[in-house]
Amino acid sequence: MCFLGALTFDSLVDSESCCDYLEVSLDGEVVFRISTQDWQANEITLESGFHEISFNYLKDGSVARGEDAAFIDNLVFSSN
Numbered sequence: 001m002c003f004l005g006a007l008t009f010d011s012l013v014d015s016e017s018c019c020d021y022l023e024v025s026l027d028g029e030v031v032f033r034i035s036t037q038d039w040q041a042n043e044i045t046l047e048s049g050f051h052e053i054s055f056n057y058l059k060d061g062s063v064a065r066g067e068d069a070a071f072i073d074n075l076v077f078s079s080n
């Protein structure tokens, strides 16, 4: 029997769209690289067990635009 859950969150990245982004990883594997400069909804499906989810804002070596930041909101875990 396999239990599933989902982690949903909204994201917005306000920086250089080509090269600076929010990277979301599940158990060490990248699932999203987000540079979208409008709010967007994201969902990660999770199987039963323990998981590590990380959010990292990564930049290249030059140019910062906007607020030079990544934002997340409405972080919700749901299971069925």
Ligand SMILES: [Ca+2]
Residues within 6 Å of the ligand: 016, 019, 020, 059, 060, 061, 062, 063, 064
């Ligand atoms: Ca940059």
